Amino acid sequence: MREFEKIKRLPPYVFSIVNDLKMQLRRAGDDVIDFGMGNPDQPTPQHIVDRLCEAAQDGRNHRYSLSRGIPGLRKALCGWYKRKFDVDLDPETEAIVTIGSKEGLAHLAVAITSPGDLILCPNPAYPIHPYGFIIAGADIRHVPMGPDRDYFQEITDAVRDSWPRPKVLIVNFPSNPTAQVVDLDFYVKVVDFARENDLIVISDIAYAEITFDEYKCPSIMQVPGAKDVAVEFYSLSKTYNMPGWRMGFMVGNAEIVAALAKVKSYLDYGTFQPLQIAAAVALNGPQECVEEIRLRYQSRRDTMISGLHTMGWMAESPKASMFIWAKIPDEFKALGSLEFSKQLLIQGKVAVSPGVGFGSYGDDYVRIALIENEHRTRQALRGIRNFLNAGSD
Numbered sequence: 001m002r003e004f005e006k007i008k009r010l011p012p013y014v015f016s017i018v019n020d021l022k023m024q025l026r027r028a029g030d031d032v033i034d035f036g037m038g039n040p041d042q043p044t045p046q047h048i049v050d051r052l053c054e055a056a057q058d059g060r061n062h063r064y065s066l067s068r069g070i071p072g073l074r075k076a077l078c079g080w081y082k083r084k085f086d087v088d089l090d091p092e093t094e095a096i097v098t099i100g101s102k103e104g105l106a107h108l109a110v111a112i113t114s115p116g117d118l119i120l121c122p123n124p125a126y127p128i129h130p131y132g133f134i135i136a137g138a139d140i141r142h143v144p145m146g147p148d149r150d151y152f153q154e155i156t157d158a159v160r161d162s163w164p165r166p167k168v169l170i171v172n173f174p175s176n177p178t179a180q181v182v183d184l185d186f187y188v189k190v191v192d193f194a195r196e197n198d199l200i201v202i203s204d205i206a207y208a209e210i211t212f213d214e215y216k217c218p219s220i221m222q223v224p225g226a227k228d229v230a231v232e233f234y235s236l237s238k239t240y241n242m243p244g245w246r247m248g249f250m251v252g253n254a255e256i257v258a259a260l261a262k263v264k265s266y267l268d269y270g271t272f273q274p275l276q277i278a279a280a281v282a283l284n285g286p287q288e289c290v291e292e293i294r295l296r297y298q299s300r301r302d303t304m305i306s307g308l309h310t311m312g313w314m315a316e317s318p319k320a321s322m323f324i325w326a327k328i329p330d331e332f333k334a335l336g337s338l339e340f341s342k343q344l345l346i347q348g349k350v351a352v353s354p355g356v357g358f359g360s361y362g363d364d365y366v367r368i369a370l371i372e373n374e375h376r377t378r379q380a381l382r383g384i385r386n387f388l389n390a391g392s393d
Contacts, residue, residue, distance in 0.1 A: 009134050014357035018341050022351050033380040034351040038176065038322055038369045040241045042296070045289040048240060051281040055274035065270035068261045069097025069249075076280040077234075077249050084208075087221040093254040094227065096261055099271050101206055101235040101248035102128045104260065107267060108231075108250065109136035111259040112200065118166045120158055120199075122151070124355060124362030126176045129204070133168070141166060144361045145178060147316060147325075152189055159197055169194060172204040174217060177358045177367040178325045179318035181211075184218040191220065194229040200256065201230035206248075207321040209239040209290050212298045215319040221252060231256045238322060239290055240282045246271055247279045297322050300370040300377060307381035311388060315368075324368040325355075329388065337363050348387035350380045 018036060025032050043049070055061050068074075074091035081087045089095055098104025105128050113119065115137035121130045123142035130140045143158045145151050159166055171190060173182045187203075194201045201220065208217040220230050231252035237243040250260060270276070304324060305317045315326035332340050337354035344366075345351050353369070355362030372380065 006135055006137075010131060014338060014354055017338065018345060018351060018354065021342060021345055025345065025349070030349055032345065032349050032351055033372060033376055033383065035368045035371060035380065036351045036353050037371075038238075039371060040238060040243055040293075040322075041371045041373075042241050042293070044241050044245070045282075047285060047289075048242070048278050048282045052274050052278035055277040058274075061273040061277065063273075065273040065276065067264040067268050067270045069095075069270060070273060070276045070280075073097055073276045073280045073283075076283040077251065080283045081219070081221065081251060085219045085222050087219060089221070089251050090254070094257055095249065095251045096257050096264070097270065097276065098233075098248040098250055098260075098264075099268065100237065100246035101204065101233045102132075103246070103268075104233055104248050104250050105129065105202070105204070106132040106135065107263050108202070108256070108260050109133040109138065111263040112256060113138040113167065116164070117168070118162055118164055120155060120162075120166045120169045122170065122172060122175070123360065124177055124358035124365075125170070126172060126204070127358065129170050129172060130359075138168075142359060142361070145175070145180070146361060147178070147180065151180075151182075152186060152193075155190075155193070159193075159199075165197070166199060168200045168202060170202045170204070171220070172206075174205075174207040174210070174318075174320035176207065176321060177323055177353070177355065177362065177365075179316075179321040179323050180325075181215060181217065181319050184222060187218060187220040187223050187226070191223045191226050191229060195225070199229065200253075201226075203230060203232040205232060206235040207238055208234065210294055210297055210322055211320040212294075212301065213319055217320060227253050229253065236279055236282055239293070241293060242279070242282070245275050245279070247275060297370050300372070300374060303374045303377045304368065304370065304381070307378065308384070311381070311385045313384070313388065322370045324370070325365050326352075326368055327365050332388075333364060337366055341366055344384065344387050347390060348380075348383035350383045350387075 074095045078089040078091045109132040117138045119133045122145040203220040235248040337356045341354040353367040355365035
């Protein structure tokens with residue numbers, strides 16, 4: 001049997017265990033309420049869809065596009081950064097369109113790292129953050145992250161204790177999966193630290209617009225000198241309910257943007273041009289839809305957190321993202337997150353993501369995605385209550 005070295009470096013996909021069990025239950029007729037994958041359940045705003053349809057009628061838009069994105073979309077992205085963060089970006093040299101953030105992150109890893117390069121990555125983490133670099137042949141140094149940890153101190157310790165010296169630092173706030181947030185002072189420290197230690201910083205702010213309780217997400221690009229050391233990824237998937245459109249971006253350091261652009265020029269021709277035209281409308285057009293989406297997630301968060309607290313599961317209420325990172329109740333902690341998730345699915349008919357799927361430091365938690373309306377959420381809370389009560393008897 002053939003062995004492929006890069007495939008051997010990828011562990012079994014933990015989430016597939018829960019997904020397979022979920023499908024078994026559904027085939028058996030059970031009504032499973034799924035809070036597993038962070039997949040928005042609402043449609044893309046109509047004015048964006050209308051522009052897509054209009055652009056698709058023009059045969060000129062059916063040809064190959066540009067791998068780094070059409071000029072109008074790159075300009076729209078830079079305009080968005082200027083309005084939201086008061087950051088000036090050159091759409092020709094400091095911005096590039098990607099086929100979703102996931103593709104961009106993976107191809108960036110190919111572009112900037114060599115086998116054996118050391119990458120500092122949060123743990124727990126969104127899987128593409130470590131595994132994009134592992135696929136590219138790099139090595140990962142996991143940096144523990146959680147509500148009870150000083151993440152900047154953990155970064156400092158990791159650099160001090162690592163050899164060879166790390167090449168890349170990944171930061172992701174609002175975090176997937178932990179929903180943690182930072183203020184601008186954190187990025188100031190990161191930029192200074194990166195300069196001192198010759199680090200490339202990759203920031204991922206995919207959930208920048210999904211914020212609650214007066215919290216406003218900063219960008220590393222707001223820090224003077226950030227472009228010397230950093231790039232940042234952003235996505236339209238959550239902000240505009242566009243996950244299936246695969247529209248993402250990277251901005252920042254011109255050399256790194258150019259490196260990604262060169263790799264992409266060999267690997268793709270960019271996404272379907274009408275999608276890009278409509279994405280520019282999303283960024284440039286009316287933004288009331290963004291506030292509606294944000295308020296919808298806030299309402300769902302409040303419903304879920306209130307229900308969990310009522311039953312004694314004191315999960316922390318997130319300030320941002322579409323996730324709740326809930327610590328497993330003490331009486332179930334010995335199960336670990338995978339077994340807890342399986343039992344919750346079997347007995348409560350509620351699917352969540354086991355924290356261990358995001359890294360070993362996540363095994364005391366589960367991730368709950370806010371992708372069901374309030375009625376279904378209340379229904380799920382009854383199932384969770386029944387499961388917790390049965391387990392504590």
